[in-house]
Amino acid sequence: MKSYISIVLLSLLFSSFTTKEQFSVKTEQSTIDRDLLVTYAKQYLGVPYKYASSNPDAGFDCSGFVSYVYGNFGLTLPRSSSGYKNLGKTLKPEEFKVGDILVFYGYKDRTVVGHLGIICEANGMKSKFIHASSGKAQQVTITALDTEHYTKRFYKCIDVLSE
Template sequence: MKSITYILFACLILFSSFAKKENQKVIIKTTQSQIDRDSIIAFAKKHLGIRYAYASSNPQKGFDCSGFVSYVFSNFGKTLPRSSSGYKNIGKTLKPEDFKVGDILVFYGYKDKSVIGHVGIICEANGMQSKFIHASSGKAQQVTITALDTEHYTKRFYKCVDVLSE
Protein backbone atom coordinates (compact mmCIF):
# COMPACT_ATOMS: atom_id res chain seq x y z
CA MET A 1 0.00 0.00 0.00
CA LYS A 2 2.83 2.40 0.88
CA SER A 3 4.51 1.73 -2.47
CA ILE A 4 1.35 2.69 -4.39
CA THR A 5 1.13 5.91 -2.37
CA TYR A 6 4.77 6.72 -3.17
CA ILE A 7 4.20 5.98 -6.87
CA LEU A 8 1.11 8.20 -6.96
CA PHE A 9 2.98 10.94 -5.09
CA ALA A 10 5.93 10.69 -7.50
CA CYS A 11 3.57 10.82 -10.49
CA LEU A 12 1.87 13.91 -9.05
CA ILE A 13 5.22 15.68 -8.60
CA LEU A 14 6.37 14.63 -12.05
CA PHE A 15 3.10 15.79 -13.65
CA SER A 16 3.18 19.15 -11.85
CA SER A 17 6.78 19.79 -12.94
CA PHE A 18 5.78 19.19 -16.58
CA ALA A 19 2.77 21.46 -16.17
CA LYS A 20 4.96 24.26 -14.84
CA LYS A 21 7.37 23.92 -17.75
CA GLU A 22 4.49 23.93 -20.21
CA ASN A 23 3.12 27.11 -18.65
CA GLN A 24 6.56 28.69 -18.88
CA LYS A 25 6.78 27.71 -22.56
CA VAL A 26 3.44 29.35 -23.26
CA ILE A 27 4.64 32.58 -21.65
CA ILE A 28 7.85 32.50 -23.69
CA LYS A 29 5.96 31.81 -26.93
CA THR A 30 3.61 34.71 -26.26
CA THR A 31 6.56 37.03 -25.70
CA GLN A 32 8.36 35.83 -28.82
CA SER A 33 5.27 36.17 -31.01
CA GLN A 34 5.15 39.86 -30.18
CA ILE A 35 8.32 41.04 -31.88
CA ASP A 36 10.02 43.85 -30.00
CA ARG A 37 10.82 46.69 -32.40
CA ASP A 38 13.82 47.87 -30.37
CA SER A 39 15.27 44.35 -30.49
CA ILE A 40 15.01 44.39 -34.28
CA ILE A 41 17.02 47.62 -34.43
CA ALA A 42 19.59 46.42 -31.90
CA PHE A 43 20.13 43.30 -34.00
CA ALA A 44 20.29 45.32 -37.23
CA LYS A 45 22.87 47.70 -35.73
CA LYS A 46 25.17 44.75 -34.97
CA HIS A 47 25.65 44.58 -38.74
CA LEU A 48 26.70 48.20 -39.29
CA GLY A 49 29.72 48.32 -41.55
CA ILE A 50 29.14 44.97 -43.28
CA ARG A 51 29.90 45.55 -46.93
CA TYR A 52 27.33 45.85 -49.71
CA ALA A 53 27.08 42.75 -51.90
CA TYR A 54 24.52 42.54 -54.69
CA ALA A 55 21.98 39.69 -54.34
CA SER A 56 23.32 38.61 -50.95
CA SER A 57 21.63 38.05 -47.61
CA ASN A 58 24.71 36.51 -46.00
CA PRO A 59 26.55 38.57 -43.35
CA GLN A 60 29.83 36.83 -44.19
CA LYS A 61 29.60 37.89 -47.85
CA GLY A 62 27.70 41.15 -47.44
CA PHE A 63 24.14 42.36 -47.99
CA ASP A 64 22.08 44.06 -50.61
CA CYS A 65 19.19 46.17 -49.30
CA SER A 66 16.43 43.56 -49.39
CA GLY A 67 18.84 40.84 -48.29
CA PHE A 68 19.65 42.88 -45.20
CA VAL A 69 16.00 43.59 -44.36
CA SER A 70 14.91 39.99 -44.90
CA TYR A 71 17.90 38.70 -42.90
CA VAL A 72 17.14 40.97 -39.92
CA PHE A 73 13.45 40.11 -39.79
CA SER A 74 14.06 36.38 -40.35
CA ASN A 75 16.07 36.41 -37.10
CA PHE A 76 12.74 37.21 -35.42
CA GLY A 77 10.72 34.61 -37.34
CA LYS A 78 9.25 37.06 -39.85
CA THR A 79 9.56 36.09 -43.53
CA LEU A 80 9.80 39.05 -45.89
CA PRO A 81 10.43 39.36 -49.63
CA ARG A 82 13.99 38.76 -50.78
CA SER A 83 13.67 41.32 -53.58
CA SER A 84 12.95 45.04 -53.09
CA SER A 85 10.20 44.82 -55.73
CA GLY A 86 8.37 42.40 -53.42
CA TYR A 87 7.71 45.26 -51.00
CA LYS A 88 5.41 47.12 -53.38
CA ASN A 89 2.23 45.47 -52.14
CA ILE A 90 2.95 44.23 -48.62
CA GLY A 91 2.33 45.60 -45.15
CA LYS A 92 0.12 48.36 -43.89
CA THR A 93 1.01 51.71 -45.50
CA LEU A 94 1.60 54.42 -42.90
CA LYS A 95 1.35 58.21 -42.80
CA PRO A 96 4.60 59.92 -41.74
CA GLU A 97 3.18 60.78 -38.31
CA ASP A 98 2.58 57.06 -37.73
CA PHE A 99 6.13 55.86 -38.59
CA LYS A 100 7.61 53.62 -35.88
CA VAL A 101 10.97 52.02 -35.23
CA GLY A 102 11.00 48.71 -37.14
CA ASP A 103 8.78 49.89 -39.99
CA ILE A 104 10.14 49.45 -43.50
CA LEU A 105 10.81 52.33 -45.88
CA VAL A 106 10.29 51.54 -49.55
CA PHE A 107 11.90 53.60 -52.31
CA TYR A 108 11.71 53.84 -56.07
CA GLY A 109 14.78 52.85 -58.03
CA TYR A 110 17.62 55.31 -58.46
CA LYS A 111 17.35 55.40 -62.24
CA ASP A 112 13.82 54.12 -62.83
CA LYS A 113 11.08 55.80 -60.80
CA SER A 114 8.48 53.28 -61.96
CA VAL A 115 9.92 50.31 -60.03
CA ILE A 116 10.79 49.67 -56.40
CA GLY A 117 14.55 49.76 -55.99
CA HIS A 118 15.50 50.10 -52.33
CA VAL A 119 14.33 49.28 -48.79
CA GLY A 120 15.48 50.05 -45.26
CA ILE A 121 14.33 49.78 -41.64
CA ILE A 122 13.41 52.83 -39.56
CA CYS A 123 15.76 53.00 -36.57
CA GLU A 124 14.76 56.50 -35.33
CA ALA A 125 11.13 57.41 -36.00
CA ASN A 126 10.31 61.05 -36.64
CA GLY A 127 8.05 61.22 -39.68
CA MET A 128 9.88 62.35 -42.81
CA GLN A 129 12.89 63.25 -40.61
CA SER A 130 13.31 59.62 -39.53
CA LYS A 131 16.59 57.74 -39.81
CA PHE A 132 16.87 54.29 -41.31
CA ILE A 133 19.37 51.45 -41.39
CA HIS A 134 20.02 49.82 -44.75
CA ALA A 135 22.59 48.19 -46.99
CA SER A 136 23.64 51.02 -49.26
CA SER A 137 25.00 50.51 -52.75
CA GLY A 138 25.85 54.23 -52.88
CA LYS A 139 28.87 56.00 -51.44
CA ALA A 140 28.77 54.04 -48.19
CA GLN A 141 28.88 50.59 -49.84
CA GLN A 142 27.90 49.02 -46.51
CA VAL A 143 25.18 48.72 -43.89
CA THR A 144 24.75 52.27 -42.67
CA ILE A 145 22.27 54.68 -41.08
CA THR A 146 20.90 57.50 -43.23
CA ALA A 147 18.45 60.36 -42.71
CA LEU A 148 15.26 60.02 -44.71
CA ASP A 149 15.12 63.77 -45.27
CA THR A 150 18.20 63.81 -47.53
CA GLU A 151 17.21 64.87 -51.04
CA HIS A 152 18.35 61.58 -52.56
CA TYR A 153 15.88 59.57 -50.49
CA THR A 154 13.05 62.11 -50.21
CA LYS A 155 12.79 62.21 -54.02
CA ARG A 156 12.68 58.41 -54.23
CA PHE A 157 10.34 57.77 -51.27
CA TYR A 158 7.43 55.48 -52.20
CA LYS A 159 5.94 54.47 -48.85
CA CYS A 160 6.53 53.24 -45.33
CA VAL A 161 4.97 49.95 -44.25
CA ASP A 162 4.30 48.20 -40.98
CA VAL A 163 4.91 44.47 -41.42
CA LEU A 164 4.83 43.66 -37.70
CA SER A 165 1.18 44.44 -36.97
CA GLU A 166 -0.15 42.05 -39.60
Protein backbone atom coordinates in the same frame (compact mmCIF):
# COMPACT_ATOMS: atom_id res chain seq x y z
CA MET B 1 39.24 11.65 -24.12
CA LYS B 2 41.58 14.35 -22.75
CA SER B 3 42.46 15.51 -26.28
CA TYR B 4 38.75 15.76 -27.17
CA ILE B 5 38.07 17.90 -24.09
CA SER B 6 41.10 20.06 -24.92
CA ILE B 7 39.81 20.62 -28.45
CA VAL B 8 36.36 21.56 -27.18
CA LEU B 9 37.84 23.98 -24.63
CA LEU B 10 40.10 25.56 -27.25
CA SER B 11 37.14 25.95 -29.60
CA LEU B 12 35.13 27.68 -26.90
CA LEU B 13 38.04 29.93 -26.01
CA PHE B 14 38.66 30.85 -29.66
CA SER B 15 34.98 31.59 -30.29
CA SER B 16 34.97 34.10 -27.44
CA PHE B 17 37.46 36.25 -29.40
CA THR B 18 35.21 36.91 -32.39
CA THR B 19 35.10 40.54 -33.43
CA LYS B 20 31.34 40.87 -33.85
CA GLU B 21 28.83 40.06 -31.13
CA GLN B 22 26.28 37.65 -32.53
CA PHE B 23 22.70 37.86 -31.39
CA SER B 24 20.62 34.77 -31.92
CA VAL B 25 17.10 35.73 -31.05
CA LYS B 26 14.27 33.61 -32.34
CA THR B 27 10.73 34.26 -31.31
CA GLU B 28 7.42 32.68 -32.11
CA GLN B 29 5.59 35.46 -30.27
CA SER B 30 2.84 37.34 -32.05
CA THR B 31 4.67 40.61 -31.42
CA ILE B 32 8.31 41.41 -32.06
CA ASP B 33 10.14 43.92 -29.86
CA ARG B 34 10.90 46.76 -32.27
CA ASP B 35 13.84 48.11 -30.26
CA LEU B 36 15.42 44.66 -30.08
CA LEU B 37 15.00 44.28 -33.85
CA VAL B 38 16.87 47.57 -34.43
CA THR B 39 19.57 46.66 -31.90
CA TYR B 40 20.04 43.40 -33.76
CA ALA B 41 20.23 45.22 -37.12
CA LYS B 42 22.83 47.69 -35.82
CA GLN B 43 25.34 44.93 -35.11
CA TYR B 44 25.78 44.74 -38.90
CA LEU B 45 26.78 48.38 -39.35
CA GLY B 46 29.82 48.45 -41.60
CA VAL B 47 29.16 45.09 -43.28
CA PRO B 48 29.93 45.69 -46.97
CA TYR B 49 27.32 46.01 -49.68
CA LYS B 50 27.13 42.96 -51.93
CA TYR B 51 24.56 42.64 -54.68
CA ALA B 52 22.12 39.71 -54.34
CA SER B 53 23.49 38.67 -50.95
CA SER B 54 21.81 38.06 -47.61
CA ASN B 55 24.93 36.67 -45.95
CA PRO B 56 26.54 38.80 -43.21
CA ASP B 57 29.90 37.13 -43.83
CA ALA B 58 29.89 38.11 -47.52
CA GLY B 59 27.81 41.30 -47.40
CA PHE B 60 24.22 42.42 -47.93
CA ASP B 61 22.14 44.09 -50.55
CA CYS B 62 19.21 46.13 -49.25
CA SER B 63 16.52 43.44 -49.44
CA GLY B 64 18.96 40.79 -48.26
CA PHE B 65 19.66 42.88 -45.17
CA VAL B 66 15.97 43.50 -44.40
CA SER B 67 14.95 39.88 -44.95
CA TYR B 68 17.91 38.64 -42.88
CA VAL B 69 17.12 40.90 -39.92
CA TYR B 70 13.40 40.11 -39.84
CA GLY B 71 14.10 36.44 -40.52
CA ASN B 72 16.08 36.30 -37.28
CA PHE B 73 12.81 37.12 -35.52
CA GLY B 74 10.84 34.43 -37.35
CA LEU B 75 9.25 36.70 -39.95
CA THR B 76 9.67 35.71 -43.60
CA LEU B 77 9.75 38.67 -45.98
CA PRO B 78 10.38 38.90 -49.72
CA ARG B 79 13.99 38.53 -50.78
CA SER B 80 13.67 41.07 -53.58
CA SER B 81 12.84 44.76 -53.07
CA SER B 82 10.17 44.52 -55.79
CA GLY B 83 8.23 42.17 -53.49
CA TYR B 84 7.51 45.09 -51.16
CA LYS B 85 5.44 47.13 -53.62
CA ASN B 86 2.12 45.72 -52.37
CA LEU B 87 3.25 44.46 -48.97
CA GLY B 88 2.26 45.67 -45.53
CA LYS B 89 0.10 48.41 -44.13
CA THR B 90 1.07 51.80 -45.59
CA LEU B 91 1.65 54.40 -42.89
CA LYS B 92 1.34 58.17 -42.75
CA PRO B 93 4.56 59.93 -41.61
CA GLU B 94 3.11 60.64 -38.16
CA GLU B 95 2.56 56.88 -37.75
CA PHE B 96 6.16 55.82 -38.50
CA LYS B 97 7.67 53.62 -35.78
CA VAL B 98 11.04 52.04 -35.11
CA GLY B 99 11.12 48.74 -37.01
CA ASP B 100 8.90 49.85 -39.88
CA ILE B 101 10.26 49.41 -43.40
CA LEU B 102 10.89 52.31 -45.75
CA VAL B 103 10.33 51.47 -49.41
CA PHE B 104 11.93 53.53 -52.17
CA TYR B 105 11.70 53.66 -55.94
CA GLY B 106 14.80 52.76 -57.90
CA TYR B 107 17.43 55.37 -58.53
CA LYS B 108 16.80 55.53 -62.28
CA ASP B 109 13.29 54.08 -62.62
CA ARG B 110 10.65 55.82 -60.52
CA THR B 111 8.05 53.11 -61.21
CA VAL B 112 9.92 50.14 -59.74
CA VAL B 113 10.75 49.54 -56.09
CA GLY B 114 14.52 49.59 -55.82
CA HIS B 115 15.59 50.12 -52.20
CA LEU B 116 14.57 49.33 -48.61
CA GLY B 117 15.57 50.29 -45.10
CA ILE B 118 14.46 49.79 -41.50
CA ILE B 119 13.50 52.81 -39.40
CA CYS B 120 15.87 53.04 -36.43
CA GLU B 121 14.82 56.53 -35.22
CA ALA B 122 11.18 57.41 -35.90
CA ASN B 123 10.36 61.06 -36.57
CA GLY B 124 8.06 61.16 -39.59
CA MET B 125 9.84 62.30 -42.75
CA LYS B 126 12.87 63.18 -40.60
CA SER B 127 13.31 59.56 -39.47
CA LYS B 128 16.63 57.76 -39.73
CA PHE B 129 16.95 54.30 -41.22
CA ILE B 130 19.46 51.49 -41.32
CA HIS B 131 20.09 49.91 -44.71
CA ALA B 132 22.62 48.24 -46.97
CA SER B 133 23.66 51.10 -49.24
CA SER B 134 24.96 50.53 -52.75
CA GLY B 135 25.76 54.24 -53.00
CA LYS B 136 28.61 56.22 -51.53
CA ALA B 137 28.70 54.26 -48.25
CA GLN B 138 28.88 50.79 -49.89
CA GLN B 139 27.95 49.18 -46.55
CA VAL B 140 25.24 48.84 -43.92
CA THR B 141 24.81 52.37 -42.65
CA ILE B 142 22.32 54.75 -41.03
CA THR B 143 20.91 57.57 -43.16
CA ALA B 144 18.42 60.39 -42.63
CA LEU B 145 15.24 60.05 -44.67
CA ASP B 146 15.08 63.80 -45.24
CA THR B 147 18.09 63.86 -47.58
CA GLU B 148 17.11 64.86 -51.13
CA HIS B 149 18.36 61.56 -52.54
CA TYR B 150 15.85 59.58 -50.47
CA THR B 151 12.89 61.98 -50.21
CA LYS B 152 12.57 62.17 -53.99
CA ARG B 153 12.63 58.35 -54.22
CA PHE B 154 10.35 57.69 -51.23
CA TYR B 155 7.43 55.40 -52.11
CA LYS B 156 5.97 54.38 -48.74
CA CYS B 157 6.58 53.21 -45.22
CA ILE B 158 5.07 49.89 -44.18
CA ASP B 159 4.39 48.14 -40.92
CA VAL B 160 4.92 44.40 -41.21
CA LEU B 161 5.08 43.79 -37.47
CA SER B 162 1.47 44.65 -36.57
CA GLU B 163 -0.22 42.49 -39.19
